[in-house]
Amino acid sequence: MFDxxxxxxxxxxxxxxxxxxxxxxxxxxxxxxxxxxRLDLTKLSVGALPEALGEYAVLGAGAALGRGVGPLVVRxxxxxxxxxLAALGQHRVAIPGVRTTAWRLLQAxxxxxxxxxxxxxxxxxxxxxxxxxxxxxxxxxxFTYGAHGLHCIADLGVCWEQDTGLPVPxxxxxxxxxxxxxLVARFEHALSGSIALAFREPAASRPWVESLAQELSGxxxxxxxxxxxxxxxxxxxxxxxxxxxxxxxxxxxxGSPWPDDG
Numbered sequence: 001m002f003d004x005x006x007x008x009x010x011x012x013x014x015x016x017x018x019x020x021x022x023x024x025x026x027x028x029x030x031x032x033x034x035x036x037x038r039l040d041l042t043k044l045s046v047g048a049l050p051e052a053l054g055e056y057a058v059l060g061a062g063a064a065l066g067r068g069v070g071p072l073v074v075r076x077x078x079x080x081x082x083x084x085l086a087a088l089g090q091h092r093v094a095i096p097g098v099r100t101t102a103w104r105l106l107q108a109x110x111x112x113x114x115x116x117x118x119x120x121x122x123x124x125x126x127x128x129x130x131x132x133x134x135x136x137x138x139x140x141x142x143f144t145y146g147a148h149g150l151h152c153i154a155d156l157g158v159c160w161e162q163d164t165g166l167p168v169p170x171x172x173x174x175x176x177x178x179x180x181x182x183l184v185a186r187f188e189h190a191l192s193g194s195i196a197l198a199f200r201e202p203a204a205s206r207p208w209v210e211s212l213a214q215e216l217s218g219x220x221x222x223x224x225x226x227x228x229x230x231x232x233x234x235x236x237x238x239x240x241x242x243x244x245x246x247x248x249x250x251x252x253x254x255g256s257p258w259p260d261d262g
Contacts, residue, residue, distance in 0.1 A: 001062055001233060003205035004194030005187075013186045017041075023119055024138075024171065025097030031056055031174070032099060040176050041187060045097075046169040046244055047104035050253035055177060057259040058244065059184070060236045061192040062173030064229070065243060070157020070168040071102035072137040073110075074127060074150040082134055085110045085154050091133035096120035101170050102136050104251055105156040124148045138170075143220045166243040167232070172257075181259060195234045 004010035006019055020039060022030075028048035030036045043062070044052060073093070075082045082088060093113045095103045097120070106113060116132050120139060127135035128148045137145055145152065157168040173191065175184045198205045209221060232240040244257055 001191070001195045001198060001229060003208045004197045005190050007208065009204070010190050010194045010197060012190050015183065015187055015190070025100060025117075025119070028052075028097060028099035038176070040179060042174055043171055044174050045099055045101045045171055046247055047101035047251070048099035049172075049174075049244075049248055049257055050251045051099065052174070053248075053253060053255045053257060056174035057177050057184075058236075058257040059173045059175055059188045059191070059259075061188050061195060061234060063169070063232050063236050063240055063244075064171040065167040065169050065232045065240050066157045067167045067230075068158060068161055069142070070155055070160060070170065071100075071105060072142050072145065072155055073106065073134055073153040074124070074137050074141075074145045075134045075153055076127060076130065077149055077151045079133070079151075082153060085159075088113050088134060088153075090114055092116050094118055094123040094126045094132040094135040096123055096136060096138050100138065101168070101247070102138050102156065104247065105160060105168070106136055108250060109154070109156060109159050124150060140220050140223075143223055164243070164246055166239060166246060169240065169243040169247055172244070175259075177260070184259065192234055195229070198229075199234075 005012060006017060024043065024045055027042050028045050030038055031042055031044055032048060032051040038055065044056065073085065088110045090112050091114065093115060095106065095115045095117055097103065098115065098117055103115065118126060123135040123137055124141055124145055126132050127150055134153060160168040248257060
């Protein structure tokens with residue numbers, strides 16, 4: 001999504017970017033910690049927004065929404081006692097962070113589990129090693145958990161869509177509310193153009209994408225992008241907005257996630 005704006009293939013209209021590449025939970029923590037070096041523009045989990053709404057507003061470009069797919073709950077193949085979400089009870093579950101959308105969803109559908117936070121790429125190895133009873137898998141893990149000898153208990157995206165009739169809102173691009181609306185609008189326009197360019201010319205952004213995911217096969221990269229980069233990424237639909245608002249309400253959030261003018 002960002003290749004065009006980061007590498008000068010899309011005009012930024014006077015905006016200068018200094019990219020910061022971090023794990024999503026690290027970005028969530030930056031946005032929610034008043035003592036952290038907050039970023040002007042940042043990707044966030046929708047699950048982090050309840051803490052960040054006073055500081056950040058959601059942009060209309062760059063969202064990641066899943067339709068019928070979402071975070072997975074996985075277990076060792078031999079753990080037949082964990083046959084579904086209801087069986088998790090008070091078992092220990094590795095999660096990719098307490099501010100991730102994945103954790104918000106698991107809280108909704110299996111509220112008694114005991115969370116064990118760790119970086120997202122440590123979750124599957126921890127489950128495979130028996131350090132935890134189950135794990136909450138995000139990103140490309142949905143395509144690779146079988147290689148770790150793991151079995152899927154539930155797809156929380158399916159659970160969410162069956163419950164709400166809406167796509168699952170996973171991540172969004174946000175801007176500091178202190179920034180001028182003119183600047184934010186210019187960046188939003190550029191980001192939308194960058195995403196459109198990536199759709200038209202996927203080969204041009206491929207080297208950068210692969211440099212950020214060196215441990216992944218080309219097939220896994222393609223499948224991941226196909227699931228979560230879609231029309232809502234270019235321009236957030238009304239349905240996408242409702243999905244975000246619905247999750248925030250269920251998290252008990254107050255206030256609007258949108259810029260002050262809309």
